[in-house]
Amino acid sequence: MYMILVGGGNVGAQLAKRLIAREHEVLLMEKDSRQAQRLASMLGENSIYVGDGCEIQTQRDAGFGRADVVVAVTGEDEDNLVVCQMAKTVWNVNRVLARVNDPSHEALFQSIGVNQTISATGIIYSLLDQQISSDDLIPVGALQRGSIEVVEAVLSNRSPVIGLAVRDLKLPPQTNIVWLIRDDQGHIVDGTTALQEGDTLVAVVPQVHAGALREILHPEF
Amino acid sequence: MNILIFGCGRTGAALALGLSTDHQVTIIEQNPEALRRLGQRHKCKVVIGSGLDEDILVRAGIKEADVFIAVTRGDNTNLMAAQIAQLSYGVKRICVRVADPYRADAYRNLGFFCITPSLILAGMMTDWIDEKPYQTADAYNVIKNEVQI
Numbered sequence: 001m002y003m004i005l006v007g008g009g010n011v012g013a014q015l016a017k018r019l020i021a022r023e024h025e026v027l028l029m030e031k032d033s034r035q036a037q038r039l040a041s042m043l044g045e046n047s048i049y050v051g052d053g054c055e056i057q058t059q060r061d062a063g064f065g066r067a068d069v070v071v072a073v074t075g076e077d078e079d080n081l082v083v084c085q086m087a088k089t090v091w092n093v094n095r096v097l098a099r100v101n102d103p104s105h106e107a108l109f110q111s112i113g114v115n116q117t118i119s120a121t122g123i124i125y126s127l128l129d130q131q132i133s134s135d136d137l138i139p140v141g142a143l144q145r146g147s148i149e150v151v152e153a154v155l156s157n158r159s160p161v162i163g164l165a166v167r168d169l170k171l172p173p174q175t176n177i178v179w180l181i182r183d184d185q186g187h188i189v190d191g192t193t194a195l196q197e198g199d200t201l202v203a204v205v206p207q208v209h210a211g212a213l214r215e216i217l218h219p220e221f
Numbered sequence: 222m223n224i225l226i227f228g229c230g231r232t233g234a235a236l237a238l239g240l241s242t243d244h245q246v247t248i249i250e251q252n253p254e255a256l257r258r259l260g261q262r263h264k265c266k267v268v269i270g271s272g273l274d275e276d277i278l279v280r281a282g283i284k285e286a287d288v289f290i291a292v293t294r295g296d297n298t299n300l301m302a303a304q305i306a307q308l309s310y311g312v313k314r315i316c317v318r319v320a321d322p323y324r325a326d327a328y329r330n331l332g333f334f335c336i337t338p339s340l341i342l343a344g345m346m347t348d349w350i351d352e353k354p355y356q357t358a359d360a361y362n363v364i365k366n367e368v369q370i
Contacts, residue, residue, distance in 0.1 A: 039351070054296075054297060054321075054324065055321060056323040056324065057323065076297070077273065078273060078295065078297035078298045079297050081297065081301045081304070082296075082300055082301070085300075089327065090327050091332060102273070102274075104275055105273070105301075108304060108309070108311075110306060219336060
C-alpha cells in the first residue's frame with residue numbers, strides 16, 4: 001500500500017517509522033527543509049518529500065493520484081483540513097485520516113468526508129477527566145478514540161464486591177473484567193472468580209459506563 | 222446587513238471601514254496590535270480571537286451574519302473558517318481570500334467564492350499596459366497559463 005503522510009513533526013516521524021517497518025511504501029512530506037533533512041537521515045532519503053503538502057503541484061509530484069491512504073498529521077487543523085479535502089476531492093484518495101487538535105473541529109472533518117479523525121487532546125482530556133473524577137478507577141489505555149477505556153481498580157476493604165464471584169456483579173453493558181493481579185501474579189478472570197481485598201482488576205469499559213463501574217466497585221461512602 | 226470579517230490586515234481593515242457606514246460590521250482578529258489599522262474612530266464591533274474557534278464566532282454573531290469574509294494571511298485558515306461558517310452556521314454569502322491560485326481553483330469547484338489577489342493585480346496591470354478597459358473580478362480570477370505561481 002502507498003501511504004502519504006503530511007507533516008514531519010513527532011507524530012509524523014514516529015508514524016512513518018512504524019509504517020516503514022511494516023514494509024509499506026511510505027512518503028512523509030515536510031515543508032521545512034532542515035526538518036526534512038533530519039527526517040531523511042532517520043528514515044532514508046526515499047521516504048521524505050520536501051514541500052508543502054497543501055499545494056496541488058506538490059501533491060501531484062508526491063503521487064497523491066495513486067495513494068491508497070493519506071494521513072494529515074501537521075500541528076494545525078486548518079492545514080490538515082485542506083490536505084484531506086484535496087486528497088478526497090481532487091485526487092479521490094480512498095482512505096483519508098486526520099489528526100485534529102481542537103476536538104470541536106472533528107465534526108467538520110467528518111462532514112467533508114474524512115474517514116477517521118484522531119484527536120489527542122480529546123483522548124487525553126477524557127482520560128484526565130476520568131482520573132480527576134475518580135481516584136479508584138485508573139485509566140491505562142483507550143480504544144476507539146477514547147470511547148472505550150481500559151481501566152485498573154484496586155479493591156479496598158470497603159468495596160462491596162469482596163467475596164462475590166464475577167458473574168454475580170451487575171456490570172454495566174459491554175463491560176468486562178478481563179484480568180486480575182493478586183499477590184503479584186496475573187490471573188485470567190472468569191465468572192467463577194471470587195474477588196478479594198487488594199485485588200487489582202483490569203476492566204474494559206465504554207467511557208459512558210465508567211462511572212457506573214466505579215459505583216459498583218467503590219461506591220461513595 | 223450583518224457582515225463578519227475574519228482578519229484585520231490591510232484588506233480586512235479597508236473592507237470593514239468602507240462597509241461600516243452602511244452595514245453592521247464585526248471584525249475578528251487574533252492580534253490586538255492589528256486593530257490599529259481601524260483607527261481611533263470606527264463603528265465596527267471587534268472580537269479578539271481566532272475565527273476557527275466556534276466560541277469566538279458565536280460571540281462575533283455568526284448566527285446572525287448575512288455575509289462572512291475570510292481575509293487572514295493564511296489560505297488554509299480562511300478556507301477552514303469559511304467551511305465552519307457554511308456547514309455549522311449556514312451563512313449564505315461567503316467570500317474567501319486564497320493566495321494560491323490552484324488551491325483557489327480547487328475550492329471554487331467545491332462552490333466557494335475565492336478571490337486570488339495576485340491574479341486580479343496581474344490581470345489589471347496587463348489590461349492597463351495594453352490600454353484595455355478593466356474587466357470583472359471573475360474574468361481575472363482564473364489561471365490562464367499552466368505556470369507555477
